[in-house]
Amino acid sequence: MVVSVICILIISYLIGSIHGSKIAQYLSGVNIKKEGLKNSGASNAAVVLGAKYGILVAIIDILKGVIVVIAVRFWMVEYSDFSLIERDVLLYSAGAAVILGHNFPLYTKFKGGKGTATLIGVLLALSWPLGLIGLILLIGTTFLTDYLLIGVFVFYFVFIGTSIWFAEGIGPMAIAGFLFVMAIILHIENFHRLMRGEEMKISTFLRMKKPSV
Numbered sequence: 001m002v003v004s005v006i007c008i009l010i011i012s013y014l015i016g017s018i019h020g021s022k023i024a025q026y027l028s029g030v031n032i033k034k035e036g037l038k039n040s041g042a043s044n045a046a047v048v049l050g051a052k053y054g055i056l057v058a059i060i061d062i063l064k065g066v067i068v069v070i071a072v073r074f075w076m077v078e079y080s081d082f083s084l085i086e087r088d089v090l091l092y093s094a095g096a097a098v099i100l101g102h103n104f105p106l107y108t109k110f111k112g113g114k115g116t117a118t119l120i121g122v123l124l125a126l127s128w129p130l131g132l133i134g135l136i137l138l139i140g141t142t143f144l145t146d147y148l149l150i151g152v153f154v155f156y157f158v159f160i161g162t163s164i165w166f167a168e169g170i171g172p173m174a175i176a177g178f179l180f181v182m183a184i185i186l187h188i189e190n191f192h193r194l195m196r197g198e199e200m201k202i203s204t205f206l207r208m209k210k211p212s213v
Helices: 002-016 020-028 042-049 051-079 084-103 116-126 128-145 148-165 171-186 188-196 202-207
Strands: none
Touching: 002 051, 002 084, 020 042, 020 051, 042 051, 051 084, 051 116, 084 116, 084 171, 116 128, 116 148, 128 148, 148 171, 148 188, 171 188
């Protein structure tokens, strides 16, 4: 069983390493990691290539989280006799693995995205009502404050709350805390830009001229 769990985590990481930005690059001919904010996330795809590519990248990256968690849950129901605590730990661990794969893919020398879209997928698969609430709060906070960065961390608080009140044991809480700390580190430059008044506002993005790709 230990070997099976290790294989699940490795496969989850590898699935996470499949980036929506690569599909966008294939379709557009533009490597967004070398343009704009110089990362492979959906927000940068939207800035560099326009909203339709941003949506495409977001959907692909969200689906990674959804697919991994649903597949692991199915495997546990059909092929394991784990307790509820063990099931939640494995689900959150697989979710963390797919996010790590997105953020630090092996084939790009561990330089990937920041994991927000994939985290959305993970939470939607863990509990679609809570994931939907988190997504609504993310969007609402983003437009209320004019900053995606703030909306992203509101979603992280929903994810942490889910791990505290709707999961068994302390394992999910520890994993959620780890992902939160990692997100802070990966968004350090965004926080610096926010404090300098240089972080891109949603209103500014919506007024930008659509790229001709």
